[in-house]
Amino acid sequence: KRVVDDHERLEKEIKELDPKVADIKDFQHLPLSEPTSKGLDASHFKTLTDIQSKAIPLALKGKDILGAAKTGSGKTLAFLVPVLENLYRQKWTELDGLGALIISPTRELAIQIFEVLRKIGRYHSFSAGLVIGGRSLQEERERLGRMNILVCTPGRMLQHMDQTAAFEVDNLQMLVLDEADRILDMGFQTSVDAILDHLPKDRQTMLFSATQTKKVSDLARLSLKEPEYVAVHEAA
Ligand code: ADP
Ligand code: MG
Numbered sequence: 001k002r003v004v005d006d007h008e009r010l011e012k013e014i015k016e017l018d019p020k021v022a023d024i025k026d027f028q029h030l031p032l033s034e035p036t037s038k039g040l041d042a043s044h045f046k047t048l049t050d051i052q053s054k055a056i057p058l059a060l061k062g063k064d065i066l067g068a069a070k071t072g073s074g075k076t077l078a079f080l081v082p083v084l085e086n087l088y089r090q091k092w093t094e095l096d097g098l099g100a101l102i103i104s105p106t107r108e109l110a111i112q113i114f115e116v117l118r119k120i121g122r123y124h125s126f127s128a129g130l131v132i133g134g135r136s137l138q139e140e141r142e143r144l145g146r147m148n149i150l151v152c153t154p155g156r157m158l159q160h161m162d163q164t165a166a167f168e169v170d171n172l173q174m175l176v177l178d179e180a181d182r183i184l185d186m187g188f189q190t191s192v193d194a195i196l197d198h199l200p201k202d203r204q205t206m207l208f209s210a211t212q213t214k215k216v217s218d219l220a221r222l223s224l225k226e227p228e229y230v231a232v233h234e235a236a
Pocket of ligand 1: 045046047048049052069070071072073074075076077
């Protein structure tokens with residue numbers, strides 16, 4: 001009963017949310033689910049950083065996001081909060097398979113994202129995993145099929161898409177490309193293009209990059225649909 005009420009409240013609040021006028025400074029003033037609000041609170045996140053207050057309301061409205069923001073500006077929550085909310089609002093369950101994929105340039109960054117996800121997502125019931133190599137493909141493969149949210153590096157993810165027969169991505173709702181400029185600088189362009197080929201076109205995508213290069217805008221054109229551009233130039 002409570003969960004049903006939470007969904008009804010959210011749908012109403014998000015309908016009324018106008019990102020063009022909203023200037024929301026505190027997480028408690030965003031239309032968020034109870035589990036996310038509790039997770040943020042328990043992790044001591046209270047005030048939004050600049051990139052978060054620009055990106056999150058638009059993303060909650062379902063927009064694709066092209067974000068420009070330096071290291072340290074708080075991009076992780078800018079995409080993790082919308083990921084959790086998107087799946088929660090769709091009442092995503094274990095049976096629905098992979099709902100969100102987050103691509104990061106390095107294993108270290110992927111692990112950091114995963115740790116933040118575990119913290120703020122602790123009151124949700126989604127399953128989440130890391131796909132960064134370092135253990136056998138077979139071991140990773142066995143866990144993959146049960147995951148709702150994956151944080152990955154591009155090379156390893158593509159390896160699974162090519163080699164893991166039962167790995168389903170057809171239900172995917174949300175794609176995040178974090179540090180897109182670094183992903184491309186590290187030579188992952190072909191891998192990312194191939195991953196995009198595997199993913200359903202009807203999804204929400206958020207792409208973040210510290211710098212806006214030609215390669216990044218090519219990737220943005222390939223991966224985003226009518227994106228909202230959000231930028232901040234000061235570190236939070
Ligand atoms: P980026 O990905 O842009 O480099 P991060 O998401 O890693 O930035 O965040 C940088 C630091 O700021 C982290 O230590 C994180 O915990 C902290 N941080 C992020 N958002 C907030 C917030 N809303 N309130 C307080 N600290 C935050
Ligand atoms: Mg980051």
